[in-house]
Structure formats: structure tokens, C-alpha cells
Amino acid sequence: MSIKIAIQGVKASFHEEAAFKYFGKDIETIECESFKKTCEMLKHGKADYVVMAIENSIAGSILPNYNLLRDYRFHIIGEVHLNIQQNLLALPGVKLSDIRTVESHPIAIRQCDEFLSDHPDWAIREGMDTAGCAKRIKEEKLTTTAAIASEFAAKIYGLNILEKRIETHKKNATRFLVLSNEVVEQKNANKASLSFQTGNSVGSLASVLQCFAEQHVNLSKIQSMPVVGRRNEYDFYVDVEWKKQADYDAAIRKVLKHTVNFSIMGEYIKNEKV
The missing domain is CATH 3.30.70.260 (ACT domain)
Incomplete structure (x- = not known):
């Protein structure tokens, strides 16, 4: 039976990529709409671990997650660093000139502010998750909306990449913590x-x-x-x-x-x- 990892977001989110990087592909990811929900899943034994973003090299610390660490008192058993590459995704056949709205997670939007400032006519909307915004475009067949998300999300949801690597700083990395309800002793911890x-x-x-x-x-x-x-x-x-x-x-x-x-x-x- 594969281990269950609670993640904030949906399939092809950066959290799922981080979970794959740490645990390998043979896992079951449990999609949660909020970081608090991931903690509840772990607390009640519905997940074996949580993978939680804690800081980004551009946007800084994710402060609400420090509050969750304090409140739930889970054990940190590991960390993952993930290079974050943002892309502009849209339905097949949609051109850059068709775009009126761009959706993504607020931190992803902040990471691409230079690119977005070149397109002042676009309406910018904040969503709960980068991959979730990509999924919505696919499901609702939104022809004038683009999402900022990963290449992995484009592949999973059948979207085209209109513009690659639109993050302002190319050395853009997020650090994730791996949380457990139990103490897991790490030999050679440093x-x-x-x-x-x-x-x-x-x-x-x-x-x-x-x-x-x-x-x-x-x-x-x-x-x-x-x-x-x-x-x-x-x-x-x-x-x-x-x-x-x-x-x-x-x-x-x-x-x-x-x-x-x-x-x-x-x-x-x-x-x-x-």
C-alpha cells in the first residue's frame, strides 16, 4: 500500500512535485484546499505525512505556516528544495493576443511581476493554487484566461505553454518541510x-x-x-x-x-x- 501525502493544491501542483522529489513517484497524494486542511488530515491519521512550503527565495517566509507548525506541533523529518519555473498556460489554439485574464496563486503572481507589467491590460486574479487555476481553464474551457503554473501542470491538464520561464528571477526556489505525527529518527542528521x-x-x-x-x-x-x-x-x-x-x-x-x-x-x- 502506497504512503499518503497531504498536499495543498491539486495534481501537478508544486507541492505534488516536492512530494515526488522526496518520496518518489510511488505515493498517493491527497489534495487539500488549504494548508490547515493538510494538517487536519495528518492529525486524524488520514495522511501519513504532509509536505508544506515554508519559504520562497523571492517571496520570503510563508508566515501563516509557522503558525500551523506552532499549533499542530508536528515533527519535521525532512526538507525539499524545488526550483520553481513559471509558465503561461492556455487552452490549445488560444493565442497571447486572446488573453484578457491571468490567474494563479498570489506568490506565483508576485514571482512574475516583471512579465505581467509588460501586459497592463490583463486582469490579474488570485487563486488558491497554480495547478488549480490550470485545471479550471481546462474544465471550464476558458478561452480568454491563462494560468501561471508549471510545465508539469500543462502536461497533466492538456494546456499549451504560451510563454516559458516567465519568473522574474531565474534562481527561484521554494523550500518545503516534510511533517510527521511521529518522531522519525534520522541517522546522520545535520x-x-x-x-x-x-x-x-x-x-x-x-x-x-x-x-x-x-x-x-x-x-x-x-x-x-x-x-x-x-x-x-x-x-x-x-x-x-x-x-x-x-x-x-x-x-x-x-x-x-x-x-x-x-x-x-x-x-x-x-x-x-x-
């Missing part, structure tokens, strides 16, 4: 995602960061989110990488003395390939 709070005194965060520096543990990302209902208090989310396990273990022991509500969200193997 990366961790941590969360904590610090005191409000001067230099309290600097003291924590110094603990990592002293142990030669690299801080690859830091993100702060307000603590709900508590003014001037923040949750800090950090990703750290190390070469020697002993250095990481020593850093964690030191950090515990300077933080509250400390949590190891996951220890996993860094994904080198984009």
Missing part, C-alpha cells in the same frame, strides 16, 4: 529546526545566538512571530546546521539556559540539491 522565547532584557537574543557561534553551529535561518495575546513577546524559529554532533549537543545545552518554551521541532538531513 540540520534542526528549533523554536523558543527569550526574556525582554537587552541582549537576550544575542546571548542565544552566541551559544551557537561558540560551538561552530551555523544559523541558516531566523524568523520571529508575535506570541498571540502577549504584547512585545515573540516566538523565535531558527534553523541550525552542524558538522559535528557533539557541537550541536553542546550548543543545545547552553541555549536551554537562556530560553523558555524551547522546542526541537525536528532534526533531519539537510537537503543539498535544488
Whole structure:
């Protein structure tokens, strides 16, 4: 029986591509209309894992997903980096001059702002998912609408590519997290995602960061989110990488003395390939 992966979006979405990249093609993807729905599927045992986008090299962190990580407290067991290539898709026979409306996910639209600014007459509509917009064009036979989506989506939904590689920055990558309800021990783990709070005194965060520096543990990302209902208090989310396990273990022991509500969200193997 193939494992079930909950993804936000429909078939041929970037989330499905990320799931294939991490788990291989022999999986069943469960299409969900929202990231919250993917978490509910995992929570209730209807999915084995969730693949969730967490940041894009152009659009930045996907902040609502940090809230979901905090609320559901799933375990991060891995990560996937995916090169994002955006294309303009339309029904066969439709020409560029026929287009009146372009639909896609808001982040995909932002990634293609330079191309879209060359076509000021087009109406831009935000959708829930890149592949979902492509699917809608196919199902509703929309002859004046184009979608911004992947080559994979064009293939799956039988659409033509009117313009290839329309993303503004060609080095456009999204990082996805792989989430599990259970702790999955990763041998040779060399990366961790941590969360904590610090005191409000001067230099309290600097003291924590110094603990990592002293142990030669690299801080690859830091993100702060307000603590709900508590003014001037923040949750800090950090990703750290190390070469020697002993250095990481020593850093964690030191950090515990300077933080509250400390949590190891996951220890996993860094994904080198984009």
C-alpha cells in the first residue's frame, strides 16, 4: 500500500512535485484546499505525512505556516528544495493576443511581476493554487484566461505553454518541510529546526545566538512571530546546521539556559540539491 501525502493544491501542483522529489513517484497524494486542511488530515491519521512550503527565495517566509507548525506541533523529518519555473498556460489554439485574464496563486503572481507589467491590460486574479487555476481553464474551457503554473501542470491538464520561464528571477526556489505525527529518527542528521522565547532584557537574543557561534553551529535561518495575546513577546524559529554532533549537543545545552518554551521541532538531513 502506497504512503499518503497531504498536499495543498491539486495534481501537478508544486507541492505534488516536492512530494515526488522526496518520496518518489510511488505515493498517493491527497489534495487539500488549504494548508490547515493538510494538517487536519495528518492529525486524524488520514495522511501519513504532509509536505508544506515554508519559504520562497523571492517571496520570503510563508508566515501563516509557522503558525500551523506552532499549533499542530508536528515533527519535521525532512526538507525539499524545488526550483520553481513559471509558465503561461492556455487552452490549445488560444493565442497571447486572446488573453484578457491571468490567474494563479498570489506568490506565483508576485514571482512574475516583471512579465505581467509588460501586459497592463490583463486582469490579474488570485487563486488558491497554480495547478488549480490550470485545471479550471481546462474544465471550464476558458478561452480568454491563462494560468501561471508549471510545465508539469500543462502536461497533466492538456494546456499549451504560451510563454516559458516567465519568473522574474531565474534562481527561484521554494523550500518545503516534510511533517510527521511521529518522531522519525534520522541517522546522520545535520540540520534542526528549533523554536523558543527569550526574556525582554537587552541582549537576550544575542546571548542565544552566541551559544551557537561558540560551538561552530551555523544559523541558516531566523524568523520571529508575535506570541498571540502577549504584547512585545515573540516566538523565535531558527534553523541550525552542524558538522559535528557533539557541537550541536553542546550548543543545545547552553541555549536551554537562556530560553523558555524551547522546542526541537525536528532534526533531519539537510537537503543539498535544488
